[in-house]
């Protein structure tokens with residue numbers, strides 16, 4: 001199935017699996033972001049549950065040609081006349097741009113009619129063209145705005161908010177300007193973008209208008225908290241983030257604009273617009289994602305410049321987003337000291353136009369010279385701490401060994417049967433997900449409901465069955481995580497799994513995929529040679545996927561059958577050596593039943609391609625929270641493996657590189673209990 005489920009409240013998954021899930025407040029929840037629009041009624045289609053094969057642009061083109069539908073080839077969409085508008089609704093029949101108001105996403109086939117705001121899947125479109133369930137022409141289109149409860153809240157907040165320039169107390173206005181770094185942004189700019197200020201919460205209020213600038217459909221509130229000499233911004237959106245997708249600044253874009261600068265914060269768009277006069281839009285969720293539903297709104301631009309921020313994450317996000325928009329029309333402002341966020345640049349008196357001129361083309365030919373790469377290399381060098389990736393907040397020892405979680409890598413994870421692999425990997429992935437790593441889970445062995453229950457328990461750090469009154473609160477917070485689940489269960493074909501992953505990268509900007517476990521893709525080959533060949537092929541496919549999509553893949557693989565009293569090694573991973581050769585990282589959950597008590601486990605990093613540090617650290621299982629992470633006060637002891645001969649103790653505080661070589665591993669892991677406790 002193609003269907004991916006966002007968030008993971010067990011109830012939601014349960015209902016989703018029955019194809020019945022509705023939004024929290026009883027309305028169908030949009031999995032598809034975008035400004036509020038009229039939704040093509042799904043009930044008109046009988047066959048939505050049928051697995052859908054991935055589409056190619058060629059197929060979409062062929063279909064349109066076969067059905068005599070004229071179309072234009074755009075950057076990321078095809079444009080065609082919309083079957084969802086009465087011809088009288090198209091004011092200017094002679095203008096092809098106006099009459100070709102249907103945008104069909106070249107990758108997914110989803111459509112959006114800019115005139116009627118009808119939208120739907122490729123199957124919806126085909127059904128409509130073929131007269132199957134074509135109720136659209138009969139007027140059965142639903143207008144889906146924010147849910148009623150949200151609408152009231154949006155209006156109430158908006159009515160209570162006032163333009164900054166109209167605050168009665170000039171001191172309060174000045175304080176707000178300082179808090180948000182707006183001292184150089186004029187009242188006129190704030191007014192043009194309709195920004196207001198909510199006094200009771202001391203928040204800026206950014207409105208989201210429907211296209212054409214008419215109805216108010218959503219709000220983003222931005223609060224500022226002082227943290228030492230830094231300011232931390234806190235965002236709240238109505239509707240909630242998963243459904244809040246819009247481009248701030250859209251009403252100010254003219255149809256004739258051919259160039260736009262995309263920013264990751266509304267404040268940056270204000271600064272850019274004021275300093276350069278260029279059209280600018282802010283992405284709804286910053287560097288987190290660029291929902292494909294927004295692509296039609298960007299089709300008109302011949303040049304798109306990304307200026308998302310001053311760190312490596314912004315740079316990586318910009319490169320990913322450029323792929324969706326067609327890299328040939330995209331340029332990227334390189335992050336660095338001299339090129340901070342636009343608002344900071346304005347405040348530092350830098351020339352924003354000059355910085356924009358330094359933007360690098362996102363597109364490289366297949367062969368490039370160092371001259372074309374030198375700026376990118378500089379970007380990496382000047383952000384060297386960030387090239388190590390995202391650090392785990394619950395596993396400091398993992399940070400010490402692996403340094404972080406990086407895009408485009410393949411991690412292979414193994415451990416004895418029933419040792420807690422799923423439980424551990426769930427917490428490891430959850431940790432990253434709570435830090436904004438968009439994650440897709442492929443759990444083939446245990447159901448999504450069970451997995452979500454484990455994750456929610458780990459998230460809440462305790463049993464929810466004993467505090468059901470807190471369930472809604474935790475589930476709400478959990479729902480806002482960028483977490484998606486494949487609906488596969490049991491044996492699967494590797495091709496459909498990879499296709500689903502590809503889809504998730506495109507639609508949800510997923511950058512970490514967890515596959516639990518590989519054995520479920522190996523088919524039913526009986527002969528061991530066939531099984532090994534199948535595994536090698538699958539590992540190769542995941543490796544390629546990770547590299548091609550800049551997406552980290554964590555692959556759980558069962559070990560070979562070995563003596564129970566032996567520790568596992570890299571060579572214990574089932575199959576040939578291919579899995580460990582292809583992997584950037586190999587993690588082994590060591591279960592030392594014979595020596596230690598129940599619950600005690602060790603995590604061994606036996607391969608680390610990033611910098612070669614390998615080692616082992618202990619994990620303490622907490623049965624009520626289902627977590628392995630070290631409770632804040634306990635002392636974690638880390639050992640580095642020198643070579644096959646054994647372990648050398650090492651203080652966790654030492655920053656020196658380990659002497660372990662990339663592939664070194666040990667045949668036996670010394671019991672950490674026999675080591676001297678860290679006295680530091």
Ligand SMILES: Nc1ncnc2c1ncn2[C@@H]1O[C@H](COP(=O)(O)OP(=O)(O)OP(=O)(O)O)[C@@H](O)[C@H]1O
Nearest residue numbers: 416417418419420421422423424598599600601621
């Ligand atoms: N360290 C531990 N001590 C005791 N129980 C544990 C520990 N880790 C996990 N468990 C429990 O053991 C059960 C199995 O765990 P889990 O499914 O994570 O193992 P697994 O290694 O993925 O299993 P499989 O080999 O079947 O894939 C779960 O009920 C889990 O809560």
